[in-house]
Structures are given as structure tokens and as C-alpha cells.
Amino acid sequence: MKRRIGILTGGGDAPGLNAVIRAVALTARNKYGWEVVGIREGFDGLMHGASTVPLPKGRVRDLLARGGTILGAVNRGNPFSHTVIAPDGSEQVVDVSDQALQRIHDLDLDALVAAGGDGTMAIAQSLVAMGAKIVGVPKTIDNDLAMTDVTFGFDTAILTATEALDKLQTTAESHHRIMIMEVMGRDAGWIALYSGIAGGADAILIPEIPFDIDKVAAKMETTRIGRRGYGLVVVAEGAAMLGGDQHYYIGDKGSAAGRLGGVGYLVGNLLADKLDADVRVTVLGHLQRGGQPTPRDRLLATQFGHAAVDLIAQEKWGYMVALRGNDIVPVLMTEAIRHLKAVDPAGDMVRMARDLGISFGT
Amino acid sequence: MKRRIGILTGGGDAPGLNAVIRAVALTARNKYGWEVVGIREGFDGLMHGASTVPLPKGRVRDLLARGGTILGAVNRGNPFSHTVIAPDGSEQVVDVSDQALQRIHDLDLDALVAAGGDGTMAIAQSLVAMGAKIVGVPKTIDNDLAMTDVTFGFDTAILTATEALDKLQTTAESHHRIMIMEVMGRDAGWIALYSGIAGGADAILIPEIPFDIDKVAAKMETTRIGRRGYGLVVVAEGAAMLGGDQHYYIGDKGSAAGRLGGVGYLVGNLLADKLDADVRVTVLGHLQRGGQPTPRDRLLATQFGHAAVDLIAQEKWGYMVALRGNDIVPVLMTEAIRHLKAVDPAGDMVRMARDLGISFGT
């Protein structure tokens, strides 16, 4: 059956999104003979009639190694709770999901691939419940989605964070400093855990294991003697301090720029005070989301895009692709949204890290 | 029980060997309180009384990101078939395995970690059969060991090969050339397959799928038109041409330097002739084995080293560590040696590559 399918990307940036777009376009065309169009700006663009982008072979050829998404992605725009300005000037939240459905129809799309995080999957799932033909590609750089072993973007984030640790280490060593590096991970500490082990950190602080700042200070004291005077601490942005105010705002709490930062500076200041040490804090921030995807992320994104087109051929609406061991499998979006994958404080990786001498501040 | 354990590395170089050494030393010391010594030059060094290296914490601290092995590794030296010069000047092959056993005893080692490829595992296994207390860490950059999903060094090789493809692509595109890149993989095409997909190759030639050079030429002809005149071909060094002399020696077949190269030049010359095209050949060679390990390889090597020490604690002599899904598991060395893990010509990855439009020359 000749089909015309659409693809949109939603939520935060992740290296590999463009590789998904490329794989969807190539697979649909080569394997099934379908036409593919890109929809700009995610579900928000879909609702508001953003322009579409034809995706012939020549258009997607160079996307494999390119960071970001050529379709744009926004962190807003839920058709089920859409904010509009009423005639009296007040803001009102309305359900415009039928407009989204209508728009899919108007664009003459037989099916839609939605690549995004849990927010995007939740919208997609609700639209599927209304009859839309949507399959999903999961995206979360934090690696906290339960139904898939890993998602694209995570490997690139680990590489960026580990290379940053490598750089900080030479300065830490030369200047006998304690270097704190804050990485992404609001709810799960995967990036901190993996980059911390790979980058030779002395302490790793993650949301799943609340830390005692005095234990961290004690570890640093030991480490500084053993390592000729320096120490490396990786802190996930969602790390929780026992008995403490969890965050340390930079700038104006209410402003856009003011939101960045937090626990890294908190840990830095407390260690500086407790140890009378030379402490420096680095917040990796958006560097972790950008740049060219690693080969592994290019491969996984390609596998996901390819499998999503197969899901459409199988008419498995409401399913998204996932990685299980070495296999790409379909899982229900509803399942994927429900569960968060957290680091197991008693699991193999944490236990190994402790055996190597890494402290979790406990 | 207080123990003194040894570690040696054998076979070809692979990024991550030093991270294994570090993990063994740290785990033995921190978790079990054991002493660790390094034995230089693998089993060859063990037999010949090569000097040992104490491995305290300070000695292994900087090894995580360092390529190669500080213990040295040689591709020769089997105690079971050792070549000696007889008094009459003739070469004789003798079994000196009892010397190796004696040397382990003389060094006062309670157990030994042997990190290496199938040759190293075979020797280790035979020594275990004679009563030696050895556990193994598998190492093969080609990823062709059956009992483990993946080994360290493979991810770094993929990164090096993919980055090289990225570089070749810009020149191929600017000059409308066909670029051939030969990568490692004597018996299995994993590196070619993974880097070829991740690097956007038009054709991938691997040992598991004998190729028809006319089919490759036909693909290139199509590609050159579609891609504004260029094409990328990745060739595993063990790729087999249908009906052809398999290799194309460079230099003197018998000499050390003359062994390099082969099928890449063969494919290049044939395509140049058949297509009257501008063709260039690049042989990646040893670049794939060197350099800093990727974070993923540092992590896997660390997991392997850590688990090997646990195997010693459990006295599982003759076992080696392996990766299965997300778990590190022990497998019998005898099992690991017996099976080669080849690319499945009908498997998911090859099928996906074909769907994307990649040719395997068939």
C-alpha cells in the first residue's frame, strides 16, 4: 500500500534526532516506497499549521552525523492543554486535540512518527486513543526511560562529560584543587554514574543516593593526600543532599538564565568551607545535548527510525520502539511513560564503583 | 584470605587493557586487601622471567584513559610449543609449560588474571588443566568472540573508523570520487558493518557475505548519479570476492611491512578499471588499535577487570568474564575459544542496512 507518512520531533535536543529522521525517510522510501514529510516544531507546529518539509533522499543524506533536529523542537505545545488568550484578555487552557487530528488529516498523512520524550509520548498516546495513527521513537538524554535499555544521545552525553572530566583532571592535578562537575540528570544519575566511572571521579553524587556532605568532605580529605592533593567530584543536577536545602540558585530564580546551576555550586561552596581547599565548579549544561552524535548513537538512532517505519507497516499504533539487549522491540507507549528507570543504589554498577574506591557520599 | 595475585596481557593491542589493569589492582586492594603485581610481556615474559611490576594505587591511577598496556604484550610465546635452538643449531619445538607453572610458584602468586585473545585464553586454559589458578579477561578488537556480546576496544575502533569515514566523505563529495576504506576484521565484519552504517557508507564488504565486484560497481554507478558523483565503500580486511584471488599483496609478501593491505586495493583497482572513475584507497590499519579508549570501553574494561577479581575470590579457575546483555557473567574459557561470532548475513543489522540502501555486493 502506498503511504504518505509524517515525522515530528519534540522535547529537548538530543544527538541522533537527525539520524532518526534520515532512517525514517530512507526506510520508508527504499523498503516500502512511501513518501515522507517532516513537520516542523513538534506537536506545537502540527497544531499551528507550521510548514512541512519534503524529505527526499537528497535532503536527508547529510543528516547522519549532524546534531540537533532539522525539524525544530519545542518544549511546549500540548494540544490537550493549550493556552489561549480569551476575548476578555484572560488566559484560558483549552483542549484543541481535535485540531491536531484534523491537521494530520489535512496534511493527508496515513501515519505519523513522533520522536520525543515522555511528554511527546503522552500526547501521542492520547491522540492514538482518539484514533490517530502514531508510532513513537523514545528520546531522553538522561537515559531514564524504563522500557528501553538505552536511548540515543546518552552515549554522546557520556563522551562529552568524560572528555570534560579528562580536561579538569589535568588542572586539578597541577593545582591540587577539588574540581566539581555538574552534569545532567534531574531524576536519574546515569550520566553522572557512567561518566564518573569512565573519567576517574573520586565521588559521584546522584539523585538516587542522597549524600551527606560531611562524608563527601571526608572522602576528599583522604583523596587529596593519596592523590598528591586533588579530587574530582561529579554531581548530577538532581543530586539530593541529606538535611539540606537542595538547590542553590544562580541569579534570579524567576528568570530564564537564572535557572541554570544549583547543586554543583552548593557542593562546591560547602567543600570549600569545610576543607579550606581550592575548589572550582564547572556546569556542563547544554554542551551535553549538542554536537555530532557518536557512532553508537548514530547506529541506535538509525535502528529506532528504521524500526518505527516497520511498526507503521504493521499498523502498531500506540507503540514505540525500544532496545532490549541486542534487539529492537515494540513496547506500548503507555508502559514507557509510566515507569522511570533509576540507578539501583544496590545494583552492580554502584557496587563496582564503591569497590573501586568511589564515594557516593554515604 | 590475604592473597598476592598477578596480571598479564597478551595478544594484539586494544584500547582498554590499561583500564583492566587498573580495575584489577584497585578492586583487589580495596575490596579484598590483596597485593597485585604485573607480569611483563604476557606468557612469553612469564616463561622467560621478565621483570614484574608492583601495582600500587599510585601506579595505576592514570591508566584509565591511556591506550595500550603498560605491561607490554607480545604476539608470540606459547609455553606448550616453544621454539628453542638445539645444541646442533637446529630449531626445536618443546613443551615448557612446567616452567610457566614453576614461575607462577616462584613469583609467589596465588592466582593470575590473563587478559588476551583466543591464543592467550587457550594457553591459560591448558595451564589451568595442569593445576594453575587462572581467570581470564577476553580481548578482541574485532568483536568476534562468541561468548561475550562485545569486548572492550571495539567501540574505540568503531569511533576511529567512523571519524575516518566522516573525513573521507568531504573529499569524496568535493572531488566526486569513490573512496575505499579498508578496516580490520579478518574473520568477522563487525567493524566494517558498524562503522559503515554509522559513517554513511554506500557499500560494505565483509567476510561473511562474499561480494560480486560487478554488483559493487553497479551500486557505485547508481550512487554516483544520486549523490552528485561520489561513493564510499568500507571493506573488511577479510572480505572475500566471488571468483577472485582474495588478496592483493603490497610489497614483498614475505616481509613484515609487506603484509599490510590487500583487498581494499584489489577493490579499488577493479572499480577504477570498471567505472573509469577517480578512486582512492585508505587502509586504516593500526590507527584502529591505538589511542585513548572511549568512555564505553573504559567502563567495560573496568567491569571486566573488577569481575575477574571476583572470579578469583570465588576460585572459578578456567573461567573468563563476559558481557551478556547488561550483565557481567563468567563463562568457561574452553567455550569461548571454540566459537567465533560472525555477522549473520540474514540478521537484523544486515537487513536494516539493506533497507537503508547499503549494498553488500550481492
Add this chain to the structure above:
Amino acid sequence: MKRRIGILTGGGDAPGLNAVIRAVALTARNKYGWEVVGIREGFDGLMHGASTVPLPKGRVRDLLARGGTILGAVNRGNPFSHTVIAPDGSEQVVDVSDQALQRIHDLDLDALVAAGGDGTMAIAQSLVAMGAKIVGVPKTIDNDLAMTDVTFGFDTAILTATEALDKLQTTAESHHRIMIMEVMGRDAGWIALYSGIAGGADAILIPEIPFDIDKVAAKMETTRIGRRGYGLVVVAEGAAMLGGDQHYYIGDKGSAAGRLGGVGYLVGNLLADKLDADVRVTVLGHLQRGGQPTPRDRLLATQFGHAAVDLIAQEKWGYMVALRGNDIVPVLMTEAIRHLKAVDPAGDMVRMARDLGISFGT
């Protein structure tokens, strides 16, 4: 004449310091047959009798590509104004420069190479005035030393900053954001200027050209339309805003960790307010000082180390090496300290940047 010379490193970290140490050791030994010892922790270590490090060939072999300094470096310790605790518990500043001279004598050093910034050069110069035999190697990652075209570490900092901009750009483009990146440069905007041009920034804010935040906002407004909605701003940490409070402290002004950041957040907050835009701020911080030096920095550091030994052979005490065009030349330390090399607001590079469409906020 057989000599025994010492080398010390002072001030902030810079990629290439280890390459200087290597070049000094190899040149002294190979060319002149001299012995070389390293003095730990700069002039502070010299005064306090820090241990010395013999530097034979085998010790310096692997230093070329290694970041930081194996000798350690501290940002304190001036023998001419040394703080001591008096018997009554009060702090006193005393001149202990004669102790430094004595220590050079006690270590049996015929001459000393001091690698460091203007602080280190100032101390060295004063000691030379007292009779010490010292030559200098200039080090400033900010590239603000007047007497040399460029110093090692600068090229590596530019690479790190440009790669970071490349990463931020993909996210900026995908999310239609304004990304602010704060780089080093307290008194001179070289890193911001060079990385900004090389990384495709839309605006570059440097100390030499005070900026009007409304002009920056106006540029961003134009840029966002032209570039499908995103913009990149590079801000030197010493950039000065017209009519504004110059800095924006993060955390506690008095604490160690609290010192980081500043004008980047200030610009970010103001732009977010003025444009109602999605703005993100990244502070590169210590990432710019760390890591492996680029080939160019390895080469320049090697040239400097080599030339410094020649200066000793010529007994040019009080001179330091410098780069002029393609030549390494000796300059008086006193000259070098006196002048700062600032970006010329009317110079070729700024003019070119303006021609390309880059705004300086004026």
C-alpha cells in the same frame, strides 16, 4: 661547561607546560650535556624546600601531549611579600627573597628556567636583580602578553571554546534559542574574538569594546529572524557593559566557588528580559585550561623550552623567550611585564568580524 639547571612552573594551568619541561630536559641533556631537575610548586615550593624531581629522558618522554604540569603550580607564594604568622598570632608580610636565593644555591643549581605568567616573571626579574641566574618562559592562556605574538595554551583554549560553540549551535538551532557562552579573558578578549569568529558567533563581547546591551538585543532580534530563530553570543569574562554594574556574582562573593561566572549570566538575564526569548548560559571555565595541548601548542611550547636552554648557554639572565612572526627571540622580562596586549577595537580582526556581520554591542 657542565651545568645543573632547574625548572619550575608557576601561575595558572596552561596546556603545554609539560611540553616545555620535556623540551628543557631533552635540549639541556642532548645539546649541552647538562643535568636538569624539576622544582615542585613554583617559587612557593622553592622557598619552602619542596622536593625536587630528577628529569632524565625516561621521565619526560611522555610529557609532550599531557596537559597540566607534573611539577605542580600554585597561584601564591611571592618571596618578596611572604605572609607569616608572628609569635603574637598576627599575620605579617615579610621579604624572604634571600631564602629563595639561598635555596637555589643549596640545590646546587647553575641556572633556573621559570615558566609562568606575569606574576612569575615579576618575581624572577626581582631575583635576577639580586644576582640570581634565571631565564623565563612566558605563559598566559589569555594571550595578553605584549612582547610575544602568542603563547602556548591559547590555541588549545580556542579549540575547546570553538568546539563548545559548535555543540551549542545545534541546540540553539533546534530550539530557536539564544545561547550565551562565557569564555576566559579578564583583561583581553582574544579567546572570545578568535573562537567567536571561528565558531560563527553573532555577537562577541570583549573588555576592549564596552557593549550596550540594547544594541546586543537589537542584533539578536535581527539574527533570530534571519537564522530561523537562534543566536550565539560569546562573552569574555572581563567584558564591560556600558552604564551597568559590571558583574553578576554567583553564589557567595566571598567564597571560593562563588567567584566563578558573572557577566555571562548578566547578559543572559538581560536578553531574556528584553526579548522574551529562551536564553541559556554556559560558562566554559576551567575546561579551557585543561586537556591535551594541540599540535601547535606542543610545538610552540617545545620551541620555548628549547630556546630557554639556549638563553642559559648565552647567560642572558633576566630574559625570556618570545615569538615574533616565525622567530623565537629573547626579550627582557621587565619589558614583557610592563605591557598588556589588548585587542585593538579598530584593528583588522575586529573590522573583519564587523564586515562578516558580527556585532560587538556598539
Add this chain to the structure above:
Amino acid sequence: MKRRIGILTGGGDAPGLNAVIRAVALTARNKYGWEVVGIREGFDGLMHGASTVPLPKGRVRDLLARGGTILGAVNRGNPFSHTVIAPDGSEQVVDVSDQALQRIHDLDLDALVAAGGDGTMAIAQSLVAMGAKIVGVPKTIDNDLAMTDVTFGFDTAILTATEALDKLQTTAESHHRIMIMEVMGRDAGWIALYSGIAGGADAILIPEIPFDIDKVAAKMETTRIGRRGYGLVVVAEGAAMLGGDQHYYIGDKGSAAGRLGGVGYLVGNLLADKLDADVRVTVLGHLQRGGQPTPRDRLLATQFGHAAVDLIAQEKWGYMVALRGNDIVPVLMTEAIRHLKAVDPAGDMVRMARDLGISFGT
């Protein structure tokens, strides 16, 4: 005066060509208000009526970091000696330069920027002599153009070669091998010299200093003992052996693929024979020409493109831009073509390399 100018790229690939195109387009538009069109496939495309490419801001925005040239480049196509097939089937060489002039007129171009090597400059110069309004941007990755201190692409080539050396070193060290790396440099040894020093080579063989293979072998013998058994040799492809057949062809001399390689394998085979050592040869080849330009090359390419547009405004036909110290200056193309810039065997850089213990095989 409102103008419409063209730009073409010729000769071999070099990282930075796209940055030149971008700088020409942005400068022409922003500074002068001119229109810019790209001409595909160099002078060959100009003659044969290849399609032109409009270069508005949106088209050139992403070119700064992109390798290769979007305009294509060919190594053939001289209007002054053009090969045509005569009616009788024979090949004839004819002068079609008037067609090239006519084509410039037909395209309504007021002036032309020609970016390329000495071949491209020679054609441009001859056309200028016939009345064409052309300015030049020099491009030679080998850095062998006399009138400019350096050209773009060279820094990227050095980075690629040095990173490759870093990788080979870990294997060389682990396996006690001699590693040979052949780099570009047919007539001048700049890449070998700079990457060899920056990468810690033990011997560097360049065209300017004919080498004695026995001297190289003797150096390797010494080095292997001192360095625990390994050595690194960098060989320029044009290196000349004293008393020897200069080249060592790989494959069929006459074929396209067969041209690659040469002296690297020759040196490798001879050292393997003379030393009974384990020797491996790597030919970097086209990896050196590809990939993203370094920040320094992006900057220089941008400066060149910007200055070329200024040359047009000044109507300096027959001039090309060049780097002298820190200045961009105009030089006559005729001057630039005449002189090759070779490494001075008695110059500072070679002398320093010798002082560090590097052998040139003499």
C-alpha cells in the same frame, strides 16, 4: 558600485574552502552590497557551462565548520590546454581560454575569486593577462607556497597527522614495534616536520633532506633500547633515499588506486630487514585532506575570503591574498607561482628537532 561576483574552487581538497566561500559571500553582501554566485567544478566547470549556485546568507551560514567545498573541485580542466576529440577520433589539445572569458561575460560577472593551488593560480593569471578580472585565494595543504607564511588546511592536516601519531605510539609502546607513518608532502616536508615534532617522532624523513637508510636503522636501534623497544618514524611521501630507487609502488603503477603509497613501505621493508624488527606501516593519505577545519584554519580561510573581496573593491586583478606575520597582504599571482617554500635543512626548526634527539637519517 553594485557588483555581481563569482567564486570557484580548484585543485585538491583542503579544509577551509567552504569557509572561504562563506567569507566571500558574507563580506561581499554585508560590506559592499554585492551579489555572489558560485561556479561549480572550478575552471573546468566554468568552460563547460556548469550550473551556478546563488550564495545568499542562508546558503552559506553553515559552511564555516564543513570540510570540502560545496562548489566541487576538479584536478583537471585547463582552458589553455584543453583536450578535445577531433572528428577523426584523435585527441587534440586546444586553447579554449576565450571560451572561459566569454563564459565570465555571459554569467554577467564583474569579477571572479579563484581559490586553488598553483595550477589554479597559473590559469587565473593567464586569464588576467587576457583581460579577466580575477583575484586569488591560495590553497595548498602541503604549505609549500612561497609567498604566504601558511595556508588554510595545513593546521588541520597537522592535527590529523599528530592525532594519528598519538594513536600509533600506544601500540608501538605496548608491542615494542617500529611504526612508520607516511604523510603528505611531495615537494616539501612541512607536514612531516611539524607533526613529527608535535607527535614525538624519533625520526623524520623529508624531501629536503635525503636520508641514509642505515642512519635511520642505527637511530631506531638506539631508540628501541632507550624507549623500552619502540620507535616512531614519520615519512613525507616525497622523501628521498640516498642511493636508492625512490619509490615503492603499490599495486599497478598505471592504475588510479595503484598510485597511493610508496616510500613509507620502502622504509618499512628496509628497516624490517635490517633490524629483524616488528615494523608496521600506516599511510594517512586522504584522511589529511578531509574533515572539519580547525579553528585556526577556519579563521585563516575567513581572513583570506574577506581580503579577496577587498582586493576586488580595489580592482587589484592578478593579485592573491597572503599571510605575512600577522597581516593579510596582496601578492602578485605570478610571484606566488614561481617559488616553492621548502623546509630549510639548516633552519631553526630542523636544528631544534636535532637538538631534541630527532634523526633526519643523516
